[in-house]
């Protein structure tokens with residue numbers, strides 16, 4: 001028998017990545033698939049950023065760098081947060097990581113341990129809860145609700161605080177719901193965190209992908225109320241279409257960053273040297289591409305929403321941020337005795353099998369009855385996929401429910 005460490009039995013592999021792997025397998029075997037599963041931009045990395053990567057290679061910038069990142073990049077991250085949010089961070093308070101994922105993982109390992117409870121909101125991006133478990137702590141879930149647009153509410157989170165609460169993780173914009181936390185709600189969370197010495201970790205990986213000009217200066221709110229207990233995790237992946245380069249960062253108190261650096265020094269060391277040079281250009285250079293991509297995501301979001309609204313059994317709202325439509329398909333599902341599709345997992349499997357459309361079932365995010373559609377794909381693909389999805393729903397929905 002293969003004897004693995006206990007921690008491997010506590011976690012599941014990333015369900016969102018599983019969809020990507022299935023699509024990849026089908027495509028390699030020659031099957032054409034519409035992919036609504038991808039959690040990454042379909043845009044290319046901007047030319048100026050690629051150029052900086054090329055130049056780094058040409059200059060033989062290919063050796064180890066300091067574990068926490070080159071000084072230029074740390075400066076660029078601090079400068080961006082200063083100019084975007086008005087918060088001041090020093091180089092000793094920033095670490096460059098292999099994506100936002102490693103920033104969050106470092107934070108979990110540095111801050112949480114056995115016996116600790118860490119609150120986050122559900123539906124959630126599964127890595128957040130699995131990382132808490134990998135740190136031997138216990139995830140505690142505060143629900144968010146579709147009728148409230150899945151808004152992340154202070155009350156729901158603070159209700160879960162106990163003497164064992166060690167941290168609160170907020171992901172805004174949220175994957176999979178696209179919902180935001182308001183500055184007021186985060187402020188209320190921060191007040192309690194400050195009083196009770198609770199860490200606040202914010203996953204800001206989609207911070208540049210917010211569609212309307214709503215106040216969302218989370219770093220400022222936290223800097224004002226509980227800077228010494230705050231870790232900001234960000235990423236170049238989504239804003240600059242750099243998922244494969246693997247570059248993220250964390251900003252926080254120097255002792256936390258030093259601990260994260262020590263962990264990283266024994267795990268992965270520095271982020272790829274070439275990537276770091278490219279990220280300096282991404283952060284310091286003109287930001288027009290960020291807005292161009294956001295404008296295109298907005299067009300797609302609006303079109304997708306309009307198309308799906310043709311069938312009342314697909315209940316969805318326009319997300320405030322990120323690039324996912326989180327659709328309530330419970331009206332399409334059948335009861336146990338009715339045959340047909342019983343869960344969103346069944347729905348996703350059958351949709352892929354019959355209609356060759358891949359999407360992520362809500363079970364992946366602790367939200368059965370929902371599916372997540374990524375619209376980080378071309379308008380033509382979205383149109384064709386929506387058509388197939390509507391036909392699929394018309395065929396499978398129980399007869400009692402009526403289409404609009």
Ligand SMILES: Cc1ncc(COP(=O)(O)O)c(C=O)c1O
Nearest residue numbers: 039099100101125175205235237
């Ligand atoms: C909510 C959320 N946080 C963090 C990440 C991490 O992305 P990366 O490691 O590419 O920066 C992702 C990626 O999908 C995400 O959805």
